[in-house]
Amino acid sequence: MKKFLVLIMTLAALLQMTGALSAAEDLEKIKIGFAFPMSGSAAMAGRYSSHGAQVIEKELNGKITVQGKEYDIEFVYMDTEGSEEKTVNVYQRLIEGEEVIAIVGPDSSKCALAAGPVAQNAGCSNIPTFATNTAVTEVGDYIFRACFIDPFQGKIAATYCWNAGYKTACIMFNNADAYPVGLKDAFIENFEALGGRVLAIEEYSGSDVKDYNVQLTKLAAQNADCLLLPNLNVELGLEIRQARTAGITCPIVCGDSADTPEVAQVAGSASEGVAYVSAFSAESTAPAAAEFVKKYTAMFPQELPNSNAELTYEATQMVLYALENAREISCEGVRDALASLKGLEQPSGIMNMGEDRNPVKGAVIMQYDSKGVSHFVSAVNPD
Numbered sequence: 001m002k003k004f005l006v007l008i009m010t011l012a013a014l015l016q017m018t019g020a021l022s023a024a025e026d027l028e029k030i031k032i033g034f035a036f037p038m039s040g041s042a043a044m045a046g047r048y049s050s051h052g053a054q055v056i057e058k059e060l061n062g063k064i065t066v067q068g069k070e071y072d073i074e075f076v077y078m079d080t081e082g083s084e085e086k087t088v089n090v091y092q093r094l095i096e097g098e099e100v101i102a103i104v105g106p107d108s109s110k111c112a113l114a115a116g117p118v119a120q121n122a123g124c125s126n127i128p129t130f131a132t133n134t135a136v137t138e139v140g141d142y143i144f145r146a147c148f149i150d151p152f153q154g155k156i157a158a159t160y161c162w163n164a165g166y167k168t169a170c171i172m173f174n175n176a177d178a179y180p181v182g183l184k185d186a187f188i189e190n191f192e193a194l195g196g197r198v199l200a201i202e203e204y205s206g207s208d209v210k211d212y213n214v215q216l217t218k219l220a221a222q223n224a225d226c227l228l229l230p231n232l233n234v235e236l237g238l239e240i241r242q243a244r245t246a247g248i249t250c251p252i253v254c255g256d257s258a259d260t261p262e263v264a265q266v267a268g269s270a271s272e273g274v275a276y277v278s279a280f281s282a283e284s285t286a287p288a289a290a291e292f293v294k295k296y297t298a299m300f301p302q303e304l305p306n307s308n309a310e311l312t313y314e315a316t317q318m319v320l321y322a323l324e325n326a327r328e329i330s331c332e333g334v335r336d337a338l339a340s341l342k343g344l345e346q347p348s349g350i351m352n353m354g355e356d357r358n359p360v361k362g363a364v365i366m367q368y369d370s371k372g373v374s375h376f377v378s379a380v381n382p383d
Contacts (some may be wrong), residue, residue, distance in 0.1 A: 015267055019316035023312070028208070030072070031099060032319055033091075034076065034103070035078055035105035035111075038080075038082055041082060045308045048305070048312075049309065051305070053077075053307050053316050055296050056317070056320070057324075060073055084114035091308070092118060101125075101319075102127065102320065105315075107311075109128075109133035112128040112131065113136060113178060125331060125335045126143050128260040129314075130313050131292065134151065137357040141335065153186070157183075158190035158191035162195070166226040168224045169226050172201075172203070172227070173228075175203040179231075179236075202215035209235075213245075227248055229243075230261055232257050233255065233259075251275065252273070253274075253275050253276065254275070264372030265272045269370070273349075276366055278364050278365070279307040279361075284364075285354060289328065289348070314346045314348065318341060322335075323342060338353065360382055361378075365377040365379075
């Protein structure tokens with residue numbers, strides 16, 4: 001009986017593979033899925049992400065030529081609402097219903113970790129944009145990312161603080177999310193290695209928390225040289241404002257999630273001087289960056305692209321690179337081409353893919369001014 005079941009399963013797998021090959025040969029339209037929070041508390045980040053993809057979508061105008069053959073191409077956008085459960089459902093719909101060749105997004109580690117196994121099990125390449133937690137790409141060989149990882153940005157934040165003369169630090173973080181936990185740990189490791197001291201750490205559970213006064217009052221009593229808030233953009237505005245109200249006057253440093261205008265809008269005047277790690281600066285004079293900003297602002301004249309937009313643009317460029325360099329137009333072909341990606345010019349610089357499916361790329365330090373507008377401070381390249 002067991003041998004019979006094994007035979008049936010093997011035949012089913014072979015038929016599935018044969019069907020996939022036939023579909024690849026008869027393919028007329030290529031679909032790329034996009035999974036972002038179009039609604040809910042993180043909708044602003046999702047809007048920027050969608051805009052980044054739409055810059056490329058407009059250029060393609062529904063057509064792509066791959067290996068001398070022209071295909072129709074469609075970008076399929078779906079709303080994750082910033083929820084792990086919703087993201088899993090979106091992945092299933094994109095893979096099973098829309099039969100996309102790859103998925104770009106989501107923009108958070110928690111959603112990427114929840115839905116990544118769906119893409120891996122289906123053999124569909126997935127490129128989260130802003131998911132910096134190290135575990136994201138450890139899900140499997142179909143999972144890549146467009147951003148740097150938490151150990152790198154944690155090191156960048158720690159080095160920035162140390163070089164700025166901050167010898168002591170305090171931290172408040174969300175213990176219910178993989179992103180702040182990973183960034184916090186990386187900062188502590190690198191800051192202490194440089195000789196710095198973390199005087200106190202306070203935590204809370206979940207993005208639904210709105211009152212941080214108890215934690216921040218305790219941290220204010222420490223009189224540290226800087227405060228690290230490694231949390232999500234939907235939390236940072238209130239945290240920054242309440243930190244100042246609680247009597248914390250030292251510089252505040254955040255991770256790349258702070259690169260959303262909503263943070264400064266909610267924080268108000270308290271955002272002045274807040275520094276953060278970012279994947280990209282719209283003030284960059286590099287040709288690829290300047291060209292991207294030009295195209296973006298032509299389509300969306302009321303805004304400059306932030307890291308959400310730029311990372312989605314880069315992730316989409318990664319899929320197009322894979323299509324152009326794949327040995328065959330299939331999910332497996334795209335995966336193999338992504339794994340060997342090398343020398344791709346992006347707005348953030350030249351991108352190469354590491355063996356762990358994490359890109360080798362640099363970062364920048366940004367800082368908000370008195371009007372809540374962020375500006376370039378310095379660039380940092382990987383060792």
